[in-house]
Amino acid sequence: MATTTRRADAQRNIAAILTAAAECLSRNPAASTSEIAKAAGVGRVTLYGHFPSRAELVDAVFVQAIATGEETLGQVDLTGEPRAALARLIESSWQLVDQFRSLLIAAEEALPPGRVRELHADPMARVERLLERGRSEGAFRTDLPTSWLVSIMHNVMHGAASDILAGRISSADAAPYITATLLAAYTPPGERVPD
Amino acid sequence: MATTTRRADAQRNIAAILTAAAECLSRNPAASTSEIAKAAGVGRVTLYGHFPSRAELVDAVFVQAIATGEETLGQVDLTGEPRAALARLIESSWQLVDQFRSLLIAAEEALPPGRVRELHADPMARVERLLERGRSEGAFRTDLPTSWLVSIMHNVMHGAASDILAGRISSADAAPYITATLLAAYTPPGERVPD
Numbered sequence: 138m139a140t141t142t143r144r145a146d147a148q149r150n151i152a153a154i155l156t157a158a159a160e161c162l163s164r165n166p167a168a169s170t171s172e173i174a175k176a177a178g179v180g181r182v183t184l185y186g187h188f189p190s191r192a193e194l195v196d197a198v199f200v201q202a203i204a205t206g207e208e209t210l211g212q213v214d215l216t217g218e219p220r221a222a223l224a225r226l227i228e229s230s231w232q233l234v235d236q237f238r239s240l241l242i243a244a245e246e247a248l249p250p251g252r253v254r255e256l257h258a259d260p261m262a263r264v265e266r267l268l269e270r271g272r273s274e275g276a277f278r279t280d281l282p283t284s285w286l287v288s289i290m291h292n293v294m295h296g297a298a299s300d301i302l303a304g305r306i307s308s309a310d311a312a313p314y315i316t317a318t319l320l321a322a323y324t325p326p327g328e329r330v331p332d
Numbered sequence: 333m334a335t336t337t338r339r340a341d342a343q344r345n346i347a348a349i350l351t352a353a354a355e356c357l358s359r360n361p362a363a364s365t366s367e368i369a370k371a372a373g374v375g376r377v378t379l380y381g382h383f384p385s386r387a388e389l390v391d392a393v394f395v396q397a398i399a400t401g402e403e404t405l406g407q408v409d410l411t412g413e414p415r416a417a418l419a420r421l422i423e424s425s426w427q428l429v430d431q432f433r434s435l436l437i438a439a440e441e442a443l444p445p446g447r448v449r450e451l452h453a454d455p456m457a458r459v460e461r462l463l464e465r466g467r468s469e470g471a472f473r474t475d476l477p478t479s480w481l482v483s484i485m486h487n488v489m490h491g492a493a494s495d496i497l498a499g500r501i502s503s504a505d506a507a508p509y510i511t512a513t514l515l516a517a518y519t520p521p522g523e524r525v526p527d
Contacts, residue, residue: 166445242445245445246445250361250437250440250441250494250497251494251497251498254494254498278516278525280512281509281512281513282501284500284501285495285501285509285513288491288492288495288500289488289491289513291491292487292488292490292491293484293487293488295487296483296484296486296487297483299445299446299449300480300483302445302446303446303449305479305483306477306479306480314476314477314480317475317476317521318476318480318484318517319517321473321516321517321518321519321521321525322513322514322516322517323516324516324519324525325525326512326516326525326526326527327524327525327527328524328525329522329523329524329525330473330516330519330520330521330522330523330524330525331521332521332522
């Protein structure tokens with residue numbers, strides 16, 4: 138019984154820490170573990186018991202954000218004309234990147250190089266499938282590898298998140314800019330860029 | 333006389349540290365200050381006397397790399413047809429990013445968010461001037477701000493450096509991929525993407 142209670146306490150603490158970390162890192166990508174422990178209503182020793190380093194905590198929060206995002210992206214209609222489907226996917230993806238942009242910066246700072254991208258495996262696989270279909274239907278260029286086209290989307294979107302944090306563009310402008318840029322970048326050579 | 337000697341010694345040490353740091357960080361973006369001090373033939377105390385933190389040393393090496401790059405980029409012919417001029421500028425810029433890609437990763441890891449981009453002010457201003465000319469001549473799109481088009485180039489190139497480090501693309505493929513992508517991304521809506 139005591140073990141069950143301790144396990145329930147631990148799960149409650151982990152949930153509280155993850156929720157508090159998501160909130161704190163969304164306000165400030167440099168939020169400290171002390172700040173997060175305080176917001177979660179737990180001691181620092183408890184926090185470090187569950188997440189031995191700030192990086193492990195940021196990683197866990199990011200994994201959770203990606204999982205939340207996947208639920209949203211799974212509902213996007215990817216059927217029909219590939220360019221229109223891509224525009225819908227970009228719009229939804231961007232809303233997520235925008236919502237989590239402070240957390241994204243925190244993750245890029247705290248996690249080893251490549252880890253942020255590794256955690257995007259599922260959303261990137263979805264983009265890849267749509268690009269492959271669009272390529273086979275002649276809507277997207279085939280002179281560059283699909284994996285490169287997926288990288289471009291990742292880099293342009295995440296670059297836009299930095300542009301917003303630095304005050305270079307507004308959050309409202311970003312979605313149309315990203316869509317216009319990627320639809321042009323994916324147009325087959327010799328074809329017209331969509332208006 | 334003693335002061336002059338000490339100053340000359342200091343300058344020699346700084347030069348040796350910067351050269352060693354550039355070499356070490358080009359082999360390994362995570363190179364430590366002890367490793368760099370050893371390669372420079374100076375003690376760690378001497379290194380920290382000149383560069384109080386690893387970040388300050390990485391920053392100084394990066395500033396030097398950008399200055400070297402600016403000499404090369406200043407020689408690129410940016411006259412004539414804007415798309416051809418941009419292709420030449422991309423080619424030269426990419427050679428530099430590729431040459432310094434390990435250092436770039438070191439800088440992105442060690443320096444505060446936005447600092448790497450801030451240090452690119454001069455190369456980015458050059459891109460901006462060429463894009464502005466191309467826009468006024470109808471070669472590049474005007475429905476998106478020039479500053480956004482410059483950001484795209486920065487993000488696509490630096491993303492390619494990460495793609496190479498992660499083994500996703502080869503160094504030889506990167507330049508044509510980047511050029512094809514950016515020329516398409518910059519094409520005015522309704523116009524054909526260059527072949």
